[in-house]
Amino acid sequence: INKTIAKWQKIKPDWCIYQDADEFITISEFLSLRQFIEIRDRMGYNVINQIRVPFFPTGEEDFSQGDPRKVFKYYNRKLELITDRSERIFKYCDDMDLLSSGAHFVKRPDKRVSMEDWNNPILHYSLRQNCEKKVRKICARLPEEECARGWHVHQRELVKLGKFRWDKSLLCDISRPDDPLNKFYPGRNSVIDLRKLIGDGKFRTDGSDMRSFVALLAGLVIASNAQLVFEIGTGFLNSAKSFLYGLEITGGKLVSCDPEKRWGNFSHSQFEFIQKKSGEVAKNWKDKVDILLIDGAHDYTSAKDDFENFYPFVKSKGHIVFHDTNFPQHFGCEEFAREVNGLNKMVFAQQPGLTIFQKD
Structure with a gap:
């Protein structure tokens, strides 16, 4: 995080994007990411807060597909313990603080936040192949000082709940045409030209x-x-x-x-x-x-x-x-x-x- 901030301090960008490797920032299909940011900028916002949608394994995943957005299709709209929000897009300023929240949220003077709904979510794929063993191993070595700051909540909650494979009948399926997030599913093919x-x-x-x-x-x-x-x-x-x-x-x-x-x-x-x-x-x-x-x-x-x-x-x-x-x-x-x-x-x-x- 500090290395990235040091780069920003040199180049002084207008806006910054800081996301984890297991996240996909999704925007309404009628706008590019740049257009979306420019609109929020004109509206007077300097931080964009998005819902972060967690996807869960059910035991039926085909990892040969590669793209996690195709591998994991099931998510939960109601699971408050794991579903959270993140501020991954924000306007640059010299005295902003990312470190205290693990770069999930921005602290800055004169913070004006655009609270986005389900039309512009972050798709979060924190679990991968052999997820149970990996998550337990990751949690065992999490630095105590980071956990004390509130970092790594989603990993620790999974261990606490003991859920590494979920019942798909209790989850939403993004691949269904009638699912509200289906427009973000990469396997979706419209038959209408x-x-x-x-x-x-x-x-x-x-x-x-x-x-x-x-x-x-x-x-x-x-x-x-x-x-x-x-x-x-x-x-x-x-x-x-x-x-x-x-x-x-x-x-x-x-x-x-x-x-x-x-x-x-x-x-x-x-x-x-x-x-x-x-x-x-x-x-x-x-x-x-x-x-x-x-x-x-x-x-x-x-x-x-x-x-x-x-x-x-x-x-x-x-x-x-x-x-x-x-x-x-x-x-x-x-x-x-x-x-x-x-x-x-x-x-x-x-x-x-x-x-x-x-x-x-």
């Missing part, structure tokens, strides 16, 4: 096509942390794939209904297709919906019926999205959308048009 969808739709102005709005739909899912999206009118899966890209991040599900199936072979673990009209589906529907997309038959009566069938199931603060609200051939959607009153509304007028309402 959002860049291709955006590329196909970026400059389209011909006809009633959803591809101009795919990034907006994916972003709406992520921003609202949607868990259930209901889509009326499946078409050729452009909106469905947009929603699914976001749902892969939130862990939610898409249900889509259409009396016609106009797409070929496609399957996704978070996608359910019902080949019926919305009115038929609504008769037996019970679940609350975060986002409702109305993109079925585009005449006035059909748009009105779709809205009335599923509006009662939309959650408070949920969103209702109408497609084709600025497309002359489908004027019925625009006509009905204009009649919807009393809700917050955002209109995207570029053809073919999109209107988003938010329920009170």
Whole structure:
């Protein structure tokens, strides 16, 4: 620690990162680490405090994979004895103190801390192959003065608990698509190519096509942390794939209904297709919906019926999205959308048009 601080004192960096070899600092996939730090700097913070998520062995690990993020998949969100926080990213100043906490926390004058949530955690892999023997050996030689300062807590607690192999049924599995940390799992492979969808739709102005709005739909899912999206009118899966890209991040599900199936072979673990009209589906529907997309038959009566069938199931603060609200051939959607009153509304007028309402 002292050697690293001595280097910083020579070069005077703006910000510093000090992490252990068994830690991975993870940031929302929409930002680079540099962008993340610059944003916190502009917000006036000089220390970033992150949740440190511990991963545990269950006896099923395949160490041939090498990358510990693939080897260890199981973690516990609630184990307070071992789960902790660390301040691994901080703005440099000459009189800061790292040594007293083993470089886990920063002491400095005028400390302003950004307390990060589970969206920007540190993934911690303190246990390796033959972990029980190694941990006991490590703990036996831990310097007493370091333990007195509060260092090495996670190792000593493991010995105290006597747990070196954990029951995976009691833990969270980061490899599951619906796990909240799955976006940080290196083995995660999205089946949705959002860049291709955006590329196909970026400059389209011909006809009633959803591809101009795919990034907006994916972003709406992520921003609202949607868990259930209901889509009326499946078409050729452009909106469905947009929603699914976001749902892969939130862990939610898409249900889509259409009396016609106009797409070929496609399957996704978070996608359910019902080949019926919305009115038929609504008769037996019970679940609350975060986002409702109305993109079925585009005449006035059909748009009105779709809205009335599923509006009662939309959650408070949920969103209702109408497609084709600025497309002359489908004027019925625009006509009905204009009649919807009393809700917050955002209109995207570029053809073919999109209107988003938010329920009170």
